[in-house]
Amino acid sequence: MTQMSATYSTTTTARHIADRFVNAKRVLVTSHDKPDGDAIGSVLALARALRQRGRVVDIWLSGAFDPVLQCLLANEQPGRAPEKLPSADYDAVAVLDTGSWGQLEHLGPWLRERREKIMGVDHHRSGDTDFTDRIVDTRCASCTQALVPIIDALGVKFDMPGTGGSGSIAEALFAGLATDTGWFRFSSADAAVFTLASRLLSAGVEKDRLYRQLEENSRPPRLGLLGRALSNIRWLANNRAAIMQLMPDDFATASGSPEDLAGVVNAPMQVGSAECSVLLSQTEVGIVKLSFRSKPALHAGGGFVDVNRMAGEFGGGGHVHAAGARVKGEMSVVAQQVAIVIERSIAELG
Ligand SMILES: [Mn+2]
Incomplete structure (x- = not known):
């Protein structure tokens, strides 16, 4: 269960995390159970960035999620826990947007056996996971924002004009940023958030389409x-x-x-x-x-x-x-x- 912990904080640098990913042949990327827009955006952004660096990446999602988020996945077919658990050999594992074992119910046992391979990236204040390498940036409004220094350290250009279309890294980053800030209304949407949003819009993220797909796409x-x-x-x-x-x-x-x-x-x-x-x-x-x-x-x-x-x-x-x-x-x-x-x-x- 989540608990306030003074020890839940950053232990390493974005550069070190990026290097560990680059040195891994096969990577699994996952997030908390019942993933939201930021969880799915984070997983997709990192997976797409690592693939650009030639890594083999599998995405695993855990539990049910809002069907409107399906549009973000584009052609991606993630593994789905608890129906199926990962079976390949992974050199590195990324756990994004949570540091709480209580939010990792379905993949928790699988993850606990691979603790030394896991890197965490999160923006929540509290957590009880004990991964050696993690970035916990509570100044970030979304986990996708906390991932940007890592993607930059990977040398992947996600913010060049024309790189923000459907299925892109920029779109995935924007989806997490927009949904976790209530589409830039919450107090967490500060100047740094708008600076990143500007970078992503310059890349060509289609925010109007994303808004309709994510916010005006419910069932009766x-x-x-x-x-x-x-x-x-x-x-x-x-x-x-x-x-x-x-x-x-x-x-x-x-x-x-x-x-x-x-x-x-x-x-x-x-x-x-x-x-x-x-x-x-x-x-x-x-x-x-x-x-x-x-x-x-x-x-x-x-x-x-x-x-x-x-x-x-x-x-x-x-x-x-x-x-x-x-x-x-x-x-x-x-x-x-x-x-x-x-x-x-x-x-x-x-
Ligand atoms: Mn989040």
Whole structure:
């Protein structure tokens, strides 16, 4: 499980990581379970860069992911855990966008046996993996941003005009950067992010097409689930926090699945007083999935709800404004626990 750790930090240089990859004949590149846009963008960007350097690279993805992300894969056919585990001999393994064993459930045992071959690249604050060589750059808004110095050290030119089309390194980097910053809206989208975005757009990344493919490409059940979530919204702490719940019945009625939930947790953030939103969803008996979002209050000097910490109380984690957790228990009990944690966090904020 994710835990705050002072020792989860960079141990080496981008140059050293690049050299280790160049010295490997065959490389496996993977990321956390249920990969998001940044996880898949990171895996694709590094795999494409290493192939340009003549390495044989296999991509492995673990668990289900939002089907809209399929477009990023282009012609790529990644190995999929847990259905299948890698069987080739690898000289090096890259684990991207996570440093948490809890997020590596399906490939975890396979990875633990190859610990000395693994290099990690991440931008999260906390982690409990113990790979000797890793870059943990929490200043980066996405893992794809943290990969750029490594790709530069590989000597691969991903930002020349005309190198940013569909299936390119630049497109994969941009996809991670855009999705992890809420399309450049979150506070993490700083000057360095826009500088990188500019570099990628100059290469020819088609951001309008990517936006439509990634953000305006949901299936109808998403709206069904959004409607059902909004219909049971509960406001806490003077309308500063919202809780929504989706039960197996809701998924059945909407003909939806957890992959259709992308963005549903964000809806309450349209409300001015909302500083925190939590979506509780249940599709398996006895398991409640928690999704947290927060935004700073509008009033001057307002702090914000750290949902990474909040998710941590439920064995999960993420970022200060977006985090998640999986909890064993009944919906009504978990919802009550979440409400208590929210009330307390907001009371602490004042
Ligand atoms: Mn990320």
